Amino acid sequence: MEVTVIGGGIIGLFSSYYLNKEGVKVKILDYRPIGNASSHAAGLIEPYRIEVINTSHMVAKLIDYMKRGAISIKSIDFPWLSKLIKIINKPLPNSLWEKMVQMATFSLREYKRLSEEVKGIEYHEEGLIEVHVTEEGLERAIKEYKKSRLSPRFEVVEVKGFSGGIKFLDTTHVSTEIFIEEMRKELGKIEVIYGKATMVSNRIFIGNKELKSDKFLITAGTGSREFGIPVTSFKGYGIRVKTRNNFKVPYVFSDYGVALVPFSKWSKVTYGFDMTSGKRQSSVPLSICSKVVGGLEEIDFNSGERPCTPDGFPVLEVRDNIVIATGNCRLGWTFGPAMGRIASDLILGRKPIGEEFSSSRFHISS
Numbered sequence: 317m318e319v320t321v322i323g324g325g326i327i328g329l330f331s332s333y334y335l336n337k338e339g340v341k342v343k344i345l346d347y348r349p350i351g352n353a354s355s356h357a358a359g360l361i362e363p364y365r366i367e368v369i370n371t372s373h374m375v376a377k378l379i380d381y382m383k384r385g386a387i388s389i390k391s392i393d394f395p396w397l398s399k400l401i402k403i404i405n406k407p408l409p410n411s412l413w414e415k416m417v418q419m420a421t422f423s424l425r426e427y428k429r430l431s432e433e434v435k436g437i438e439y440h441e442e443g444l445i446e447v448h449v450t451e452e453g454l455e456r457a458i459k460e461y462k463k464s465r466l467s468p469r470f471e472v473v474e475v476k477g478f479s480g481g482i483k484f485l486d487t488t489h490v491s492t493e494i495f496i497e498e499m500r501k502e503l504g505k506i507e508v509i510y511g512k513a514t515m516v517s518n519r520i521f522i523g524n525k526e527l528k529s530d531k532f533l534i535t536a537g538t539g540s541r542e543f544g545i546p547v548t549s550f551k552g553y554g555i556r557v558k559t560r561n562n563f564k565v566p567y568v569f570s571d572y573g574v575a576l577v578p579f580s581k582w583s584k585v586t587y588g589f590d591m592t593s594g595k596r597q598s599s600v601p602l603s604i605c606s607k608v609v610g611g612l613e614e615i616d617f618n619s620g621e622r623p624c625t626p627d628g629f630p631v632l633e634v635r636d637n638i639v640i641a642t643g644n645c646r647l648g649w650t651f652g653p654a655m656g657r658i659a660s661d662l663i664l665g666r667k668p669i670g671e672e673f674s675s676s677r678f679h680i681s682s
């Protein structure tokens with residue numbers, strides 16, 4: 317069987333990896349270099365966190381981020397927003413949560429296995445400290461995590477210069493740049509086609525030319541909008557830095573939406589939850605991070621997109637000979653292995669997937 321994977325971001329790479337292992341002939345189609353669209357990320361594998369978007373709490377959090385200058389909104393995706401408004405505060409089915417927990421557990425196991433199997437991968441199991449500016453914010457977060465349906469294991473820790481932190485014990489981290497490089501080597505023999513796909517009546521084209529393949533797998537991130545999936549882009553930025561002081565455990569500054577993650581040759585600062593197409597450079601993230609590492613120096617700057625559905629949960633669905641796998645928002649790396657595994661099972665006709673993951677969940681008539 318021949319499968320064309322449309323989109324070579326992290327979901328496309330994991331899907332291609334599993335399909336390749338099954339002996340399927342895989343081609344990746346992308347208009348950008350493979351992996352580049354996902355390399356900006358912090359590389360935190362956070363199995364006990366899911367960002368539910370369709371809650372008034374999340375909307376309030378975004379407004380708070382805006383006030384602190386952590387996000388910038390220049391344009392609004394109105395069709396997406398109207399779908400969000402229709403499902404605001406609508407509880408998500410238990411079965412969806414259960415499946416996400418299974419997926420997170422699978423992904424965590426896969427990163428560990430891959431880091432043992434593929435020697436070059438840089439993978440660390442050091443947890444994560446979520447830093448809080450105010451006592452009130454810290455207390456609120458502790459209460460939330462205690463009642464979280466994902467039951468994260470955590471302890472409260474001191475962080476100099478801040479009110480305190482919550483240390484998540486099961487978070488791990490992986491260097492995205494190195495991981496992509498190693499994945500490219502793993503997939504060495506796979507054919508890569510450069511081009512931008514479009515879809516008309518479930519047929520795939522590049523320009524006017526119809527593309528032929530036994531099956532197609534769409535893992536196009538925010539580009540999946542072109543294929544009828546309600547995803548919007550929350551843009552973010554990744555800066556590789558050298559820090560003055562060494563540190564082992566990553567930090568997330570929850571009041572600013574900033575992450576600081578250590579690797580052997582550099583550290584990574586990520587920030588931004590923007591609805592804008594331009595690049596936004598800001599000195600705030602670096603100065604916040606400097607507080608815990610005593611100063612830092614920029615190496616390079618990158619940006620990327622979070623493909624978010626109106627509820628923040630992914631889409632996995634089958635349409636004729638097309639499988640769609642996208643919508644992991646700010647957790648594409650975390651859920652990448654599970655998304656890739658399920659997508660390849662769907663391609664192979666092995667595993668039915670519940671209605672919960674169908675994009676039809678957003679097609680609510682008013």
Ligand SMILES: Cc1cc2nc3c(=O)[nH]c(=O)nc-3n(C[C@H](O)[C@H](O)[C@H](O)COP(=O)(O)OP(=O)(O)OC[C@H]3O[C@@H](n4cnc5c(N)ncnc54)[C@H](O)[C@@H]3O)c2cc1C
Binds near residue numbers: 359537540542
């Ligand atoms: C600042 C920042 C930090 C982040 N940190 C983390 C983190 O620590 N942990 C975590 O789990 N997640 C993190 N994320 C989220 C994660 O980066 C995304 O969820 C992930 O990159 C999405 O992967 P994807 O493969 O779905 O899409 P993408 O990476 O966007 O890849 C999609 C690919 O499809 C291609 N494409 C699109 N349309 C077409 C078309 N029509 N034809 C051909 N090709 C097409 C694109 O060129 C692209 O290469 C972060 C995101 C940001 C912005």
